[in-house]
Amino acid sequence: NAGVTQTPKFRVLKTGQSMTLLCAQDMNHEYMYWYRQDPGMGLRLIHYSVGEGTTAKGEVPDGYNVSRLKKQNFLLGLESAAPSQTSVYFCASSYPLMWEQYFGPGTRLTVT
Amino acid sequence: QKEVEQDPGPLSVPEGAIVSLNCTYSNSAFQYFMWYRQYSRKGPELLMYTYSSGNKEDGRFTAQVDKSSKYISLFIRDSQPSDSATYLCATNSGGGADGLTFGKGTHLIIQP
Numbered sequence: 704n705a706g707v708t709q710t711p712k713f714r715v716l717k718t719g720q721s722m723t724l725l726c727a728q729d730m731n732h733e734y735m736y737w738y739r740q741d742p743g744m745g746l747r748l749i750h751y752s753v754g755e756g757t758t759a760k761g762e763v764p765d766g767y768n769v770s771r772l773k774k775q776n777f778l779l780g781l782e783s784a785a786p787s788q789t790s791v792y793f794c795a796s797s798y799p800l801m802w803e804q805y806f807g808p809g810t811r812l813t814v815t
Numbered sequence: 816q817k818e819v820e821q822d823p824g825p826l827s828v829p830e831g832a833i834v835s836l837n838c839t840y841s842n843s844a845f846q847y848f849m850w851y852r853q854y855s856r857k858g859p860e861l862l863m864y865t866y867s868s869g870n871k872e873d874g875r876f877t878a879q880v881d882k883s884s885k886y887i888s889l890f891i892r893d894s895q896p897s898d899s900a901t902y903l904c905a906t907n908s909g910g911g912a913d914g915l916t917f918g919k920g921t922h923l924i925i926q927p
Contacts (some may be wrong), residue, residue: 736914745919746917
């Protein structure tokens with residue numbers, strides 16, 4: 704049981720490049736989330752999904768897109784990376800209507 | 816004003832001391848209160864949770880919520896060097912679908 708896994712662990716992008724972060728969970732959770740964590744800002748919700756084929760915006764969605772084509776996967780896309788998107792990105796999942804979220808190990812992204 | 820306020824520290828105490836970590840929140844709709852622990856370069860993991868007001872104890876850890884003053888506390892007794900981590904308080908209004916609202920986290924250092 705791997706829990707929540709994230710790919711890649713590290714990435715360096717140049718301004719304007721695009722990339723996709725992959726999150727996978729094997730706990731059969733309905734809900735999945737993408738957060739970013741910045742020094743002095745804490746964890747902030749980017750987008751979330753309450754089921755396969757559904758997504759919704761969180762607190763800081765601008766510059767990101769997401770897709771949930773399969774229940775176990777949640778993808779976060781950056782179409783045109785900006786230095787302000789330098790951050791640590793965490794994926795999380797949970798059962799419906801439950802407050803306990805299980806987090807992945809994070810992806811450290813640097814945009815130069 | 817951020818909805819959950821937390822002193823980022825660092826808070827440094829000697830081994831064996833009682834540690835008190837605190838948060839305040841502004842939204843009276845919040846009902847679920849959680850403490851997550853995050854070790855360096857890892858994802859957060861749930862430590863404790865409480866619903867509404869009151870205390871909850873788990874081993875050396877006690878979580879306390881005072882809804883009248885919108886104050887959340889975590890107490891750690893007989894602190895150990897392995898307790899050194901960042902502690903994040905989190906809340907939501909119930910349902911969990913729209914993610915959690917996190918404090919910035921308090922960096923705790925237990926000196927051997």
